[in-house]
Amino acid sequence: MDAGTLMDAELRRLRSNRPEVCGTVLAGTDGLLIASDLPATEAAHLAALAAASFGLGQRVAQAATRGEFREHVVRTTDGQVAIYPAGEHALLTLVAGPDADPEALHEEARAVARRTGGVFDAHRRGYDEPQPPITPGRLTVRTPMATIPTHLRQRSAQDGWPRPLF
Known part of the structure; x- marks a missing residue:
């Protein structure tokens, strides 16, 4: 099974185990939608808002020096x-x-978050590996005319372009 199918199956299982859950959204911390069972527009907006809320929650947790962000609940x-x-x-x-x-919801949701997050991180790991730096090739250096010896700079009429015949 691919990562997307596994994550969708986890979200469906959560919905079937907890009938009070009306919708689920799995999103990246950058706010981009990964998987959802909500209408597309609503899911995309909720994904972006969740990322903003997560960033704010992390910042509050750091400022309060009370550990890492665990969850954000809006009642x-x-x-x-x-x-x-x-x-x-x-x-x-x-x-x-x-x-x-x-x-009960928090307990089950944390377990689902752990599993789906593990699948997503494992799938993403291949893309996050550091790539070797791209070193550009040596640039061509042009020698200024003033540094070329005079006898090499002079051209005869035969060395130049042929003149048009008209």
Whole structure:
């Protein structure tokens, strides 16, 4: 199975185990959508917002010196949205209804985030390997006319371009 299929299967399994989850989004920490079961436009916007929220959450955690970012939960009148880091380069975002049990949801979501993040990081690792630096070839150096000896600079009429006959 390829990485995309594995990640989609994990998201589907989470949705089937937790019926209170209305939608899932797996996105890169750069805000680009990786996988989702939401409509495309909504998923892309949520992926970008999750990345911004993750960046802000990381910054708050660093400023407060209270450890690493674990999750960000936004509770609304109609439910909650939770964002979890999934490996080094991905985020799992869940949209859940108002009847969601936060503790049970967090436990299962963290496990899914760990698995999908591991798959994504392993798949991405091949692209992140350092490439050898590209060293440009030696540039052609042009010698200024003033440094060429005079006897080499003089041309005879025969050495030049032929003159047109008209």
